[in-house]
Every structure is written in structure tokens, then in C-alpha cells.
Amino acid sequence: MQKVNPKRWYLVMQFCILLSFLTFIVAPRIGYEPAAARDIGLWIGLLAPTMGILGVRAELLSRKE
Numbered sequence: 125m126q127k128v129n130p131k132r133w134y135l136v137m138q139f140c141i142l143l144s145f146l147t148f149i150v151a152p153r154i155g156y157e158p159a160a161a162r163d164i165g166l167w168i169g170l171l172a173p174t175m176g177i178l179g180v181r182a183e184l185l186s187r188k189e
Contacts, residue, residue, distance in 0.1 A: 127186065133179030137172045144169035 144165045151161030 127189075128182045130179040130182035130186065133175050133182055137175035137179065140168055140172040140175060144172070 147161060147165035147168055151164060152158045156164070
């Protein structure tokens, strides 16, 4: 089984949070409606906890080995 680095999952989680904030700020300025920008930002923001829990899972698996 391939060893997965948990830091990668945490990095992706932080990227999702940053992308979500940028979506809230930039999307209305480039022509999206504010409601659509909010929805897109929320969907991207909901990925962050998923990536975080995958990082926790990778840490637990690496400790088990």
C-alpha cells in the first residue's frame, strides 16, 4: 500500500479555504451574480473539512504502520 503524506491533505484543505474566500471576493467583480458567487464559494468551502478529515485518516494510518 502506498504511503500518503497527511501534510498534502492539509495543504489541499487550506487551498480550498483560500479559493472559497477568493470566490466570494472575485466572482462578483468578474460578472457573476452575488448569489451565484456565494453558492460557489460555499460549495468549495464545504470541501475543506473533507480534505481535513482525509489528512487525519492518513495520519492515523501512518501511525498504525
